[in-house]
Amino acid sequence: MAMTEQSPAQAQVLCEARGVVQEFPRPEAPPLRVLDEIDLSIREGEVVALLGPSGCGKSTLLRIMAGLVQPTQGEVRYRGAPLVGMNPGVAIVFQSFALLPWLTVTRNVEVVLEALRLPSPEIRRRVDDVIRMVGLVGFEDAYPRELSGGMKQRVGMARALAVHPELLFMDEPFSSVDSLTAESLRSEIIDIWALPGRYPSSILIVSHDIKEVAWMADRIVILGARPGRIRGVLENHLPRPRDYRSPELAALVDELHDVITGSELPDPPAPSGGETVVETLPDVAPSEIVGLLEYLDLRGGGEDLFRIAADTSRRFDQMIAVVKAAELVDLVDTPKRRVVLAPLGRRFLAVDAAEQKRLWRERLLTLRLVRDVNDLLTRAPGKRVEADVVRELIAMRLPQEDYERVFEQLVRWGRFGDLFDYDEASEELSLAP
Numbered sequence: 539m540a541m542t543e544q545s546p547a548q549a550q551v552l553c554e555a556r557g558v559v560q561e562f563p564r565p566e567a568p569p570l571r572v573l574d575e576i577d578l579s580i581r582e583g584e585v586v587a588l589l590g591p592s593g594c595g596k597s598t599l600l601r602i603m604a605g606l607v608q609p610t611q612g613e614v615r616y617r618g619a620p621l622v623g624m625n626p627g628v629a630i631v632f633q634s635f636a637l638l639p640w641l642t643v644t645r646n647v648e649v650v651l652e653a654l655r656l657p658s659p660e661i662r663r664r665v666d667d668v669i670r671m672v673g674l675v676g677f678e679d680a681y682p683r684e685l686s687g688g689m690k691q692r693v694g695m696a697r698a699l700a701v702h703p704e705l706l707f708m709d710e711p712f713s714s715v716d717s718l719t720a721e722s723l724r725s726e727i728i729d730i731w732a733l734p735g736r737y738p739s740s741i742l743i744v745s746h747d748i749k750e751v752a753w754m755a756d757r758i759v760i761l762g763a764r765p766g767r768i769r770g771v772l773e774n775h776l777p778r779p780r781d782y783r784s785p786e787l788a789a790l791v792d793e794l795h796d797v798i799t800g801s802e803l804p805d806p807p808a809p810s811g812g813e814t815v816v817e818t819l820p821d822v823a824p825s826e827i828v829g830l831l832e833y834l835d836l837r838g839g840g841e842d843l844f845r846i847a848a849d850t851s852r853r854f855d856q857m858i859a860v861v862k863a864a865e866l867v868d869l870v871d872t873p874k875r876r877v878v879l880a881p882l883g884r885r886f887l888a889v890d891a892a893e894q895k896r897l898w899r900e901r902l903l904t905l906r907l908v909r910d911v912n913d914l915l916t917r918a919p920g921k922r923v924e925a926d927v928v929r930e931l932i933a934m935r936l937p938q939e940d941y942e943r944v945f946e947q948l949v950r951w952g953r954f955g956d957l958f959d960y961d962e963a964s965e966e967l968s969l970a971p
Contacts, residue, residue: 549581549582549583549584550581551579552580552617552704552739553579553614553616553627553628554578554580554614554615555578555602555603555614556577556612556615557577558573558576558578558602558613559571559576560573560599560607560610561610564933564941570939572766573599573602573609573767574765574767576612576768578759581740584740585757586742586756587742587743587744587745587755587757587758588761589745589748589760590769590798591798593764594763596761597744599766600707603625603707604625605624628706628707629698629703629707629738630707631691632711633709633710633713635682635693635694641681642679642680643678643693644678646693646697647664647665647669647697647700650697650701651701654701664702665700668695668697669696671699671730672693672695672726672730673726674693674696687714688723691711691715691723692723694711695723695727704737704738704739705742706731706740706741708727708741712745713745713746713747724754727741741754743755747854748798749782752787753780753782753787756774757772760794764939772794774790776790795843795875796874798854816935817866817906818939819866819947820863824898826860827863830846830860830864831864833846834877834879835879839879841877842876842877843858843861843876843877846861861877864877864883867904868882869883870883886898895954895955898955899955899957902951906935907932907948908948908951908952910935911931911948911958911967914927915958915968920968921968923968924965925965925967928945928948932944932945949967957970
């Protein structure tokens with residue numbers, strides 16, 4: 539299967555985003571852009587998945603298309619008309635269950651139908667139907683505290699399905715339950731969607747789980763991060779019902795792995811025209827990078843990226859962040875899907891703690907942002923400055939980033955290499971002795 543551009547819809551378009559841009563204001567800094575020029579349509583009778591790393595704006599895009607968030611630029615249309623307020627065709631299943639703890643299963647479903655001002659007999663009929671549909675018979679009078687995570691999510695599914703939505707939006711709905719329960723819930727949702735005369739007609743699911751979207755989706759939209767942009771759209775033509783163990787599904791999972799690895803761990807571009815790139819600092823602890831190096835050393839110096847994620851029980855997007863951080867300081871290389879120890883990484887493991895700190899400090903000072911902060915401190919009286927001065931510098935150098943997060947990373951990475959000290963009481967950053 540090859541990556542394709544979004545093609546003209548054959549079926550009717552139910553909901554679409556046109557030129558959507560989303561920015562969030564920040565005090566004393568340029569707005570943080572999380573989505574950039576997003577064009578996305580959801581057609582009648584399909585399952586669409588949004589796949590991408592943490593921070594790429596998947597959940598924000600879902601909320602914009604549901605009408606929960608107004609985009610900074612662009613528009614959302616429902617059945618061809620501009621969307622104003624909540625999308626009337628959408629119901630949402632959230633990751634956090636979002637149940638009312640003082641209400642029983644039945645009452646948690648009834649309240650959304652009462653808000654629609656439906657007659658009592660119709661409410662009773664719909665509640666009975668969805669409770670049976672999602673396997674909650676016998677639990678009608680139970681309270682959320684008496685239910686497992688999987689049962690709570692069934693209540694969330696029942697509540698969403700009870701309103702007979704044309705579009706079911708699901709925001710990482712299975713990430714809070716164990717893998718076996720997640721597999722069962724996925725299957726039930728697809729079975730419900732496949733029923734004749736079904737509600738919902740279409741599904742939009744946000745996920746970080748590659749195998750999940752390969753099994754569920756007809757169309758997989760891959761987002762890149764900072765800001766979130768559509769990197770490509772992959773059409774999934776595998777016939778249903780799908781088998782997790784089939785070679786065809788495994789091949790699709792591998793293709794998605796390769797696509798995401800290529801977009802998230804590309805070879806760094808050479809600066810042009812003498813320009814120096816200012817790199818952000820991934821949200822990764824130095825100890826995680828050291829752990830990755832030790833893992834690779836125990837396996838002869840290299841391993842497949844997705845094997846590393848599986849062996850360490852880390853989410854795929856979290857593992858990518860660790861690898862990117864290690865590559866940023868030249869401790870690993872990433873030839874295609876493999877992660878291998880770089881010569882400096884091997885040297886790092888072979889020396890004592892003091893020498894490790896020196897090597898880490900040396901590599902940090904190759905990064906433009908760290909070097910700029912170090913120069914600022916070197917020139918400052920007493921070699922210390924107020925934290926807000928550093929935050930302002932970060933905001934100027936990296937206007938699209940969350941400057942507070944980058945500042946916290948700067949402190950964490952700098953402390954690990956005995957480069958910076960930070961006094962929380964006075965909120966001053968200084969050069970370490």
